Amino acid sequence: MSEGADPPLREIVQRGLWFDELEPGVCYKHRPGRTITEADNVWFSAITMNPQALHLDAAFSAENPPYHRMLVNSMFTLATLVGLSVGQLTQGTTVGNLGFAEIAFPAPMFHGDTLYAETVVLDKRESRSRPGEGVVTFRHTGRNQDGVVVATAVRSALVRKQPA
Numbered sequence: 001m002s003e004g005a006d007p008p009l010r011e012i013v014q015r016g017l018w019f020d021e022l023e024p025g026v027c028y029k030h031r032p033g034r035t036i037t038e039a040d041n042v043w044f045s046a047i048t049m050n051p052q053a054l055h056l057d058a059a060f061s062a063e064n065p066p067y068h069r070m071l072v073n074s075m076f077t078l079a080t081l082v083g084l085s086v087g088q089l090t091q092g093t094t095v096g097n098l099g100f101a102e103i104a105f106p107a108p109m110f111h112g113d114t115l116y117a118e119t120v121v122l123d124k125r126e127s128r129s130r131p132g133e134g135v136v137t138f139r140h141t142g143r144n145q146d147g148v149v150v151a152t153a154v155r156s157a158l159v160r161k162q163p164a
Helices: 038-047 058-063 074-089
Strands: 027-035 094-104 114-126 133-143 149-160
Touching: 027 074, 038 074, 074 114, 074 133, 074 149, 094 133, 114 149
Parallel strands: none
Antiparallel strands: 027 114, 094 149, 114 133, 133 149
16 A cells, blocks of 8 residues: 555445344334325325325315325325335345235324334245245334324245355
8 A cells, every 4th residue: 555545445335134134023113204295195196096085185185084184195104114114124135025914004194294114023934945035024013203003014025145
């Protein structure tokens, strides 16, 4: 190294966890949360071809009980719930989702609410047909800014093992 030259920096690339690193029974808290705006909700509903008036028509929603205001599209809530987990758990390490089960929306989300996500690894097993990969079962829970559970889902994904 020549005099005055800086030593090479060690690099760390952000990624999710490898199959080997995921621990059943651990609760991963994902931060930051995501505040949902009216524009988010209208955009998502429009691009997914969902014309439900409860998501798009403020006057209609105001006239209808029990909430008398527009609701956030539950599919947007689900997608955001899973999306909030990606950076910490599966960024660059997942092969893909295998399925969803036990999806529930026990309370609504409204414009201006903030969604916070947490994930528990329920189970994991090595793939019988795909060496170097494993099946992981996650339970995602979404809470609003008041701690109220607004969405839950169980998801199975195929996750890569750490390269040798």
